[in-house]
Each structure stands twice: as structure tokens, then as C-alpha cells.
Amino acid sequence: MTVSKKLLIEDEREILTVRTHVKALFGSVLVLVLAAGAGGYGAAVTDGVVRTVVIVVALVVIVWWAVLPFLRWFTWTYTVTNRRLIEQKGLLTRTGRIIPLTRINDVSYEKHLTDRILGCGTLIVHDASEQAGLQIRDVPNVEDVHRRLTTLVFEAHHPATNDEQI
Known part of the structure; x- marks a missing residue:
């Protein structure tokens, strides 16, 4: 840009x-990998409402601590x-x-x-x-x-x- x-x-x-x-994104990448892994594992071993909660929490964590920092980095x-x-x-x-x-x-x-x-x-x-x-x-x-x-x-x-x- x-x-x-x-x-x-x-x-x-x-x-x-x-x-x-790009080293500024190291923490964001780590959060992305951990949240995706934990969310995927949690979704695989649960069902129903708990699965939905696990997926929503994982998505919120990914957006807040991985996607937004990337967008801030990209636009600065x-x-x-x-x-x-x-x-x-x-x-x-x-x-x-x-x-x-x-x-x-x-x-x-x-x-x-x-x-x-x-x-x-x-x-x-x-x-x-x-x-x-x-x-x-x-x-x-x-x-x-x-x-x-x-x-x-x-x-x-x-x-x-x-x-x-x-």
C-alpha cells in the first residue's frame, strides 16, 4: 500500500x-495457530451448544488477536x-x-x-x-x-x- x-x-x-x-506478527500467528488448533479439537470432541460456543470463542479470539493485528500492520x-x-x-x-x-x-x-x-x-x-x-x-x-x-x-x-x- x-x-x-x-x-x-x-x-x-x-x-x-x-x-x-513481519516479526511484529509473530504473536498473532502464534495465537492463530493455537486458537485454530484448540477450537478444532474442542469442536471435534464436543457437540451441540458446547460445540457452537467453542467455535464462536475460537473465531472471536482469532479475529481479535490475529486478524485485527494483521490489518493494523498492513495498513500502517x-x-x-x-x-x-x-x-x-x-x-x-x-x-x-x-x-x-x-x-x-x-x-x-x-x-x-x-x-x-x-x-x-x-x-x-x-x-x-x-x-x-x-x-x-x-x-x-x-x-x-x-x-x-x-x-x-x-x-x-x-x-x-x-x-x-x-
Whole structure:
């Protein structure tokens, strides 16, 4: 899911779109497998009203702790354009935060041991506003995203430098 073309301003192009690493869904997948297994076993060994209750409880658990987290993960994106960093999230109500690249002061990242093993990390973006910095957790290939975003921020702050080198 990328940014809608109607949200892009004139001469703006999308550079990259990321969502958090799939590791964020590990708990949801575990709940899905356990609830489906327990619900299937419970439905097989019971009958009548008890079977119906077991199936309904299993479905509610699956929807609440597996399907909804997946949909939240799927609809929460971070997009970098040549002018802005855009965060969009929400199932029914879409919300977002837009940070112009010219207002970004610092871009850094951190990787814990599990992040290094899984190839992800946290990207931290500080901008010239009163809001707290934007922490994007579990970014796949965080070093590449950091490098690309830092290059774009530098070009936004020093547009003549890019033209002089050409």
C-alpha cells in the first residue's frame, strides 16, 4: 500500500514505502495457530451448544488477536518521497503525520541483537517541531532506509550542492 497519487504535491515522487518487519506478527500467528488448533479439537470432541460456543470463542479470539493485528500492520505504512516523510495508519479512520524533509534535523537508527539477526531496526527521526521524534520500530533493512533518508534530507537542506557536483 503506497501513498495515493492525489496526496502527492507537484513534482513529488515516491522514493520508498515500508511497513514494520513481519516479526511484529509473530504473536498473532502464534495465537492463530493455537486458537485454530484448540477450537478444532474442542469442536471435534464436543457437540451441540458446547460445540457452537467453542467455535464462536475460537473465531472471536482469532479475529481479535490475529486478524485485527494483521490489518493494523498492513495498513500502517511509512513513505519517503523526495520532499516528505509520511506516516499513515488506521483501519476505519486513517490518520497520518507528515514531516517535510527540510524540517528533519537528525536521522539515526539502532539495532538490538534480535534486530541484527532478523535484519531490521528502529529508525529515529527528529524534526524542528515541538512533537517528540518519530520512532519507526522494526524497519526492514534499516541501514539502507537510513542512508536513503539521510541523503534526501541532505539534498533538501543543500539543494545547490547537488547541482554543483554534476
